[in-house]
Amino acid sequence: MSTVGAALGAVAGMLAAGGVEGAQREASMILAHVLGVPRDRVGLMRDDPVAPDALAEAEALAARRAAGEPMSHIRGWREFWGRRFIVTADVLDPRPETEILVSAALEEPFADVLDLGSGSGCILLSLLAEREGARGVGLEISAPAIAVAERNAEALGLKGRAGFVQSDWYARLRGRFDLIVSNPPYIAQDEMAGLARELAHEPQGALTDGGDGLSAYRAIAAGLGDHLAPGGRVLVEIGPTQGPAVAALFEAAGLRDVAVRPDLDGRDRVVTGRR
Missing domain, CATH: 3.40.50.150 (Vaccinia Virus protein VP39)
Known part of the structure; x- marks a missing residue:
């Protein structure tokens, strides 16, 4: 099972590849949204496991953001x-x-x-x-x-x-x-x-x-x-x-x-x- 830290890296990589500025920051916003936690908590959860369905949801949202959809819509x-x-x-x-x-x-x-x-x-x-x-x-x-x-x-x-x-x-x-x-x-x-x-x-x-x-x-x-x-x-x-x-x-x-x-x-x- 993946960890929060690994998920952050994967999501940030997708965003950066899509030309999103501040990819690391926005990756933490997406993970916080998926996990239902405040964004400042995500960095403290790097070693916590991430369920496969949560990871899949985060990657799907990252794909939308990388395609230019505003974070507010996501x-x-x-x-x-x-x-x-x-x-x-x-x-x-x-x-x-x-x-x-x-x-x-x-x-x-x-x-x-x-x-x-x-x-x-x-x-x-x-x-x-x-x-x-x-x-x-x-x-x-x-x-x-x-x-x-x-x-x-x-x-x-x-x-x-x-x-x-x-x-x-x-x-x-x-x-x-x-x-x-x-x-x-x-x-x-x-x-x-x-x-x-x-x-x-x-x-x-x-x-x-x-x-x-x-x-x-x-x-x-x-x-x-x-x-x-x-x-x-x-x-x-x-x-x-x-x-x-x-x-x-x-x-x-x-x-x-x-x-x-x-x-x-x-x-x-x-x-x-x-x-």
């Missing part, structure tokens, strides 16, 4: 803002840079949140989890994505404060909100071919607008007059070259205090504005 979850979110191929994989938007949104109080293109619900649910009295709505055009977001709301105990509606941007929305947030599809169609192979496993409609990457921001800006309360804020994630264009759209929509915020790498990441 494990079925991703950590975001200190919480675990269910992730499937129907939603965009929550990423650390999106936490910049969450952090900025939490700088001021809010009671009613609108999340446009909510996907997994990670932005809306993270905000509601940090503000006990707040309520929110997530608009999402994809019914399968809404099903994932609703599972996340239930898992986090937020089902009573978060609602998800199938809608093409504001089409099915009434009312105003004091905070509007969005991580819309912002990759231009001509940039798609150069992206990491993992992104091929994510919903393409959540990545690109099929055009210049700015159509979502035009739609968002057009609806702010009807749906952003006086004094309310809007925050959107952007691509690193889109700051000036999105800021101009917000200014043309009559917002004030428009600003572009960088991420931890110094790249433009979030545009904010106030009505």
